[in-house]
Amino acid sequence: MDVWSLYELMKKSRQFEEAVTQLWKDGLISGEMHLGTGEEAIMAGVVSHLRSGDAMAVDHRGSAAFLMRGVDPVLLLKEMLGQEDGLCGGQGGHMHLLSKKHLAASSGIVGAEGPMVIGFALAAQTLRPGTVAVAFFGEGALNQGMLMESINLAAAWNLPVLFVCKDDDWAITTKPGTSTRGDMGDRVRGLGVSYVEVSGLDVEQVWKVAHQAIARARAGKGPTFLRARCVHFEGHFLGLLLLRLTRNPLREVPAIVGPLLRSFLLPGGGSLRERLAGVRLVLSTILSTLRDPRRTSSNDPVLRARAGLLSDPERLNGLDNRIQAETSAVVTSALHEVSV
């Protein structure tokens, strides 16, 4: 394990996504934008093990996976900017990144990574023994039937799969406690798949666990399910209402309180008790957002990895400066095409 190169992967991804955030805010990137800021340790700890012939099924937060897998960042950014010479000709956008060369496919359909990774793994088992397929998804996807079916199929066919659950404790704006019962580990083990938990904030831990699981898969010993907890600093997507409410309460809260209050007071409908239960539910979602650990250094996998490298400040600063310069060059190069 090379902690320096793991840190480099994470830091590059973070800087890239911060640049993406700015471009989105500037209106140069259209539509929704789902960032992976906060999950870099999981991505680096897993993707750094992949080699030629390995495949990835990726969710709607594909930037980190694609960058770390070695996809040209300029092509990636041009794709997000909707340019003809982007990774997918400007046709796919950030939710639908595809690189045939890397056997890497992302999708905006929650849980679709499951069937995709099964197919990739079947091809690996049949055509390229010794190669593996990895799927990335959030814990919300685990309630999607096709993913649960895929976990079973991976076990039944003893496929070389690593399922990676990036668990941020949110399914869009829903807390799992209100929509899910039972224990994730019990569920996965119940389907006959080996289950491992690791802190998604600690890249070295993720790397070690992924190393074992992937070696196991390469050796034909079957699938592993890896659950890694993390924090998505920007929530489900940029501009998420819940984060706007907590970050800009003076501007955002009045806009939703007026209609809420009017509706609460309207005659006809539920009893006062039911109405209050409704109010509590709205409030608890907002309070859960407030209580969510946000951008504190202890929850930031990039800062945590960096802290482990402080013994060589010269090398560290040099690396940071180089990554910063490279990211700026990527943005300049991608934007150059916009102005032409």
Next chain:
Amino acid sequence: MKTMYFSEAIDDALAQAMKEDNRILVYGEDVPLLRRNLLVRFGPKRVRGTPISESAFLGAGVGAAMAGLRPVVELYMVDFLGVAMDALLNHAAKLDVFSGGRWTAPVVVRAPCGGGYGDGGQHEQSLWGWLAHIPGLVVLVPATPADAGGLMSAALHHDGPVIFLEHKLLSESFLEFLGSGGRSTVEYDVPREGARGPVPNHWEPLPIGKAVMRREGNDLTLVSVGVGVHRALEAAARLESEGISTSVLDLRTVAPLDKESLGNAVAHTGRLLVVDEDYENFGLSGELAAVILEVGIPFKYARVCTQATIPYARNLEDQTLPNVERIQSAARSLLQQ
């Protein structure tokens, strides 16, 4: 007169019906936040969030409707029906016939649809033609707040499965939710008349399967639904300055189709130009031509539709979705034939 935003009108009609009928409940992903105004009035038993389990909760909507409830099931986007299509295709749509007309499933599926804001081909589809293809499903595509509320009211009174499609460009709350509230640097071509407009003080169900003439004209008939109606109206206004008199028929309901209004409108002008944001092949646009041919009305025909997968890049997207320029150009060609 009272005015409302498009989704506000839908929610208002829904609230009125929920007040009168305890069997109506609303559920779907993130519904506690998206329908928070209904939640604080009707409580969490009737306004529920779901896990990301479309096949389970949409299928459950069919079962619940069969067993006496009137569920309104919300999908995040109509595209995600792909995950859960069995519930509609093989169950909701079949029940009436399979039971010999003895059992129906009055479930309303409410789903945002349509493009024009840069989310790409997996999140911006229309799919009403695909759904209307299946016998047994009612497919509603309103274009104005008054129609949105009136058709939601109709859906809640209908005795079978109804797909209610809410175009995202008309739905201010949905665009805002998808992130536009987080920046002011992006503009969408939102038809103002469709996004906000006059509504009645009390909702009455609109007739299902009844089109409405939005504009009278003599040379050419434009037929559309949803945002396409507004694109057609704008094109008609521009064509007028070129001396072309254009009528615009808003179908409002894709299934069942108002064949009579369609036939009358086309018979009057002898020219049909379909504006359809859904896919061109094997869809609504071809169906309209077939209907007129079957009746035997002589007419000239053209269509402006979405011909391919909707590209992510905004400039390409704008060309792919039916736009005013494409409609004008197709209209001119049709008149020269």
